[in-house]
Amino acid sequence: MNSGSLINLAWRSAWNRRFTLALTICSIALSTFMLLGVERVRTDLRSSFSSAVSGTDLIVGARTGSVQLMLYAVFHIGAATNNIRWTSIQAIERMRGVDWVVPLSLGDSHQGFPVLGTAQAYFEHFRYGEQQSLLLHHGHRFSDLYEAVIGAEVADQLGYRIGQRIALAHGTGDVSLIGDHSDKPFTVVGILARTGTPVDCTVHISLESMEAIHVDWMAGAPLPGMHISAEEARKMDLQPKSVTAAMVGLHNRASVFSVQRQVNNFSSEPLMSILPGVALDELWDVVGAGERALLLMSALIALVSMAGLMSVVLAGLNERRRELAVLRAVGASAYQILLLLTLEGTLLTITGMTLGITALSGCILVLAPWLQAAFGLTLHLTAPASMQAWMLCALLLSGWLASLLPGWRAYHLSLADGLSPRI
Template sequence: MTALLRLAWQSAWNRRFTLALTIFSIALSTFMLLGVERIRTDVRESFTSAVSGTDLIVGARTGPVQLLLYSVFRIGAATNNVRWQSVEDISRMRGVRWVIPMSLGDSHRGYPVLGTSSAYFEHFQYGDRQALRIAQGKPFEDLFDAVLGADVARQLGYRLGDRITLTHGAGGPINNVEHDDKPFVVAGILAPTGTPVDRTVHISLEAMEALHVDWTSGVRLPGQNVDAEAVRAMNLQPKNITAALVGLQSRAQVFSVQRQINNYRAEPLMAVLPGVAMDELWKVIGTGEKSLLLMSGLVAFVSLLGMVAVVLAGLNERRRELAVLRAVGARPGHIIWLLALEGLLSTTIGVLLGALALVATGLLAAPWLLNQFGLVLSITDVTPLQWWILAGLLSTGFLASLIPGWRAYRLSLVDGLSPPV
């Protein structure tokens, strides 16, 4: 076997240009196949980890997916608001550790505005229990301070101290009324998280209330315009919020607290488990991941077929070489194993190069992917499916190389020392 390996290597090296093309093709297919699987896994993990460490999401009674969409992903709108008294009652329920109130509805140049409290920066977590981090500045302290997500600051070019005005509602050509009488100052910019936090403008609940003291039912009251200085002296206790994130003292209490909230008599509320709602939502939007994996698998299959085609095409030039081997005593099995080992050697080198290229590319591109696309790559974490992909590529490459090996064996039986004319 050692002699066959040495002979296979020398034979392959003698055709190193063709060998290099074959290895490059296999490396490229390995890179694509493993890369698609890595991205597919990380996209799902980024999606499901948009919020972590939160035990319940509370909002007006609606569907779990709809509540998840507008409270976590800032998509859509709530069917109804939650009274502030209800939030206070929930915070006093047995087992509740903290509550993060969230008030949505306004926007800034297409980005949603979130009114919340200081508990948001203290308790909100994403990913693997990662806390929010202020990259520049500090959380809001003044009434008209704003903290920007990383994407908002980068895309709009904002820096600390810049003044911004918010838009009433989601904005757009129909509803595009600016709260220009109450401008905000950029007090902080969050570090990238790869979650909807990056695309959100954060203000305090009191600031959200201050924006709408002279509004009712979504319309500014005619003849009433309370300026930014006058509003500071007013009572800005929020009356309603959109949703709330709830953290419990113990996970064992989650169903008990959920039942209390769902049976809350003062108003119809609903509490959902984020993980359950995430899985339900992913079943709807996650079908594309299978298509990506299928496409990369087809690329790998075509690459292996290319390897077989290259070896088969070169057999006619190697008939004299194989006949010499037969003349010096090589058995038919040796001929088959020789070409099979050449194919396995090419496949192994190609797979290793493809895997190393993926790791190097992932490490270099990870910061750029996070900043540009909000994608967190865990390039060093090998998934079970990736191990199966590597094993499948190696075994398929070996089995594919048996085809030219069998063809070479048949040719060597009829050839002599001189190639046929």
């Protein structure tokens, strides 16, 4: 019996049990889908996470840890150890190699969402993902002193629309224990398109607006007996005296370490600058433990699928004793019987893997735009990376090993055992 006949026989035998084996194929396809899908999401999620701020060369803040600076400057979590003087921002702008500087001022909130005071340059230079710029879904950028541009998540959760009047609160959190700025209300004039980054959960105002709501405050508290109205604040000098942090863009990325060294050695006040990509990788090492749990879960699903393949072949082996005995009687050797069953298991595994890969590719093509819009996760339909290729090889090897035990069992079945009638 040659190899071609053996393959044809394995296919016909499997086809006769197609309804039972279809369940096994679906199980293998699901495990392939989960394994490769989780790995693809893990890889692209890390890539999206690392590019939450992709167009910025340096982030500058008061001296602290790089992860802490990244947390409050980009993710608006936590608080700065100190502010940066405005004169220092101006000095950084004049440094050789610096193209642009976007100051960031934090510390206030609106119903739990952080408020970011910044300049118009923020909308021009901020990039995320694959160098994507911020887009307005509705409205326009702030231009008046008491205008605000909100992120997509703020608009969705609070039900805000263009023209909505909002009041900001001092400090972070859902409830301000110090006080609010309800005497200086803002009007929502723009809603940003969803990015899947912290921008979605942020209320954006100008630096001058941030100064205006604090003109009658000092040391984080309102001045007793002093009140400056919204209109009176318009007439005051609202040039900021300090900011929380700044994003810096360079003319040439080759000068990044030179500029970083200048900032870190700044003589007027202690500053530090970090490379966003490096700091985000450090942050991912802290918060990315869940990816390994997902990978382990997928591996367990694959193990269950292979166990299902083994159990199906073993369960059907008792019913196929007569079939196998007839094959032995017409000249098939015990080795060929072993090869037949392992070949069937391998074919089932390849079929299931092909189905799983096809399903995953289709899902990426269909769901990628929605995932980008809803979660900011950019999935790429690419050839399997090295990790995914190893997973496919491991899955194929597992399918072959799962079919080896039933084949070995059939190898030891005697000819008489299969041909003798059962009593």
